[in-house]
Amino acid sequence: MSEALRVLQQRLAAFAAARDWDQFHSPKNLAMALSVEVAEIVEELQWLTEGESQALDAERRERVRLELADVFIYLLRLADRLDVDLLRAADDKIAQNERKYPVERVRGDARKYTEY
Amino acid sequence: MSEALRVLQQRLAAFAAARDWDQFHSPKNLAMALSVEVAEIVEELQWLTEGESQALDAERRERVRLELADVFIYLLRLADRLDVDLLRAADDKIAQNERKYPVERVRGDARKYTEY
Amino acid sequence: MSEALRVLQQRLAAFAAARDWDQFHSPKNLAMALSVEVAEIVEELQWLTEGESQALDAERRERVRLELADVFIYLLRLADRLDVDLLRAADDKIAQNERKYPVERVRGDARKYTEY
Amino acid sequence: MSEALRVLQQRLAAFAAARDWDQFHSPKNLAMALSVEVAEIVEELQWLTEGESQALDAERRERVRLELADVFIYLLRLADRLDVDLLRAADDKIAQNERKYPVERVRGDARKYTEY
Numbered sequence: 001m002s003e004a005l006r007v008l009q010q011r012l013a014a015f016a017a018a019r020d021w022d023q024f025h026s027p028k029n030l031a032m033a034l035s036v037e038v039a040e041i042v043e044e045l046q047w048l049t050e051g052e053s054q055a056l057d058a059e060r061r062e063r064v065r066l067e068l069a070d071v072f073i074y075l076l077r078l079a080d081r082l083d084v085d086l087l088r089a090a091d092d093k094i095a096q097n098e099r100k101y102p103v104e105r106v107r108g109d110a111r112k113y114t115e116y
Numbered sequence: 117m118s119e120a121l122r123v124l125q126q127r128l129a130a131f132a133a134a135r136d137w138d139q140f141h142s143p144k145n146l147a148m149a150l151s152v153e154v155a156e157i158v159e160e161l162q163w164l165t166e167g168e169s170q171a172l173d174a175e176r177r178e179r180v181r182l183e184l185a186d187v188f189i190y191l192l193r194l195a196d197r198l199d200v201d202l203l204r205a206a207d208d209k210i211a212q213n214e215r216k217y218p219v220e221r222v223r224g225d226a227r228k229y230t231e232y
Numbered sequence: 233m234s235e236a237l238r239v240l241q242q243r244l245a246a247f248a249a250a251r252d253w254d255q256f257h258s259p260k261n262l263a264m265a266l267s268v269e270v271a272e273i274v275e276e277l278q279w280l281t282e283g284e285s286q287a288l289d290a291e292r293r294e295r296v297r298l299e300l301a302d303v304f305i306y307l308l309r310l311a312d313r314l315d316v317d318l319l320r321a322a323d324d325k326i327a328q329n330e331r332k333y334p335v336e337r338v339r340g341d342a343r344k345y346t347e348y
Numbered sequence: 349m350s351e352a353l354r355v356l357q358q359r360l361a362a363f364a365a366a367r368d369w370d371q372f373h374s375p376k377n378l379a380m381a382l383s384v385e386v387a388e389i390v391e392e393l394q395w396l397t398e399g400e401s402q403a404l405d406a407e408r409r410e411r412v413r414l415e416l417a418d419v420f421i422y423l424l425r426l427a428d429r430l431d432v433d434l435l436r437a438a439d440d441k442i443a444q445n446e447r448k449y450p451v452e453r454v455r456g457d458a459r460k461y462t463e464y
Contacts, residue, residue: 049282
């Protein structure tokens, strides 16, 4: 885990502990909270075209920026409670994806691996 | 942004570019993909008690670990497409939360800020 | 509640009772399951353009049809556990929406009520 | 499709048409909206225990009731756009589930079919 992420996870753990919120932070509940935060991003983009979603006005962009932060915060918290190293997990997953989606086979095609 | 996250975002950008997948990676589509990956975590935990979700067996824990990686990957990718610095956004959001949820006021109480 | 929906809810209740699954069907867990089923629809549509999502091929359309059924099933089950009459609730909500989004004010504009 | 559901779908179609909102109601966008409405239910229940989620206070219950209505409304709308008969789809899905989860095999066990 990078130093920056570890420090952030410790801040979040201290934030929860100071408020006696660990009792609410079961992985089950944190997964629910994570899904709610993602939905707040989806809500900002749902009626936009794909092109519009790439060119947000300043106000919406700032809202989305802070909702991305919320997702990041709950993801770090959930990973912490499950003792998962997110950077190592991402490395492992990217290695898997490189085997599952070889460049020459999937170029320009977003179908799922299982559809091949 | 930490060096580790920047490097990871560059790997993900290269992965998508090599497969000509940038055309699919609008923020709108990436937000949908992010919500789907979070749902895969929720699916693992939905019938467990909170206590069971804190004590996963090895097989389920490994599946959840890789699903956390998927969420992290799409979150980094979406932040990259929107040019958002996740660490800075998390700092800003934690500062907001410290003002909204002062320790002395919310200790042991998970009600939303808006309910106070 | 319409007769057809009541009969369907009774079938679903009997299905769960016969399998001793009521113990898993708390509203909290059913809400999680509902979100997972919706994500399966989102997964089918996430990389499609809006136009493509309106013109699904037969195979994908059949998968989406059965995923819509899953959402309907969990929605009916959750409403049953909370003793909510879905048809009456929809009537009440549509009446609210008619007041919140008067035709002359919102024509062709999908911004949320709160943005006006 | 039951008469009650057909009537409700026609009211929703008229509501959208009067506001010139059909342009926003692609299946892709409606699936996003459906996921956002489900997240509003999840948000109400995320910090509650399973027992508490079965015994909501009157205020929260009323909020959840109207959020169930929102899910129902978007589900009907999406089914309408895809020309799916929800009652028939539910019948087909329940028949599938009866084959996949025979009573004698799954009694009291919520593991997924694929785990057997």
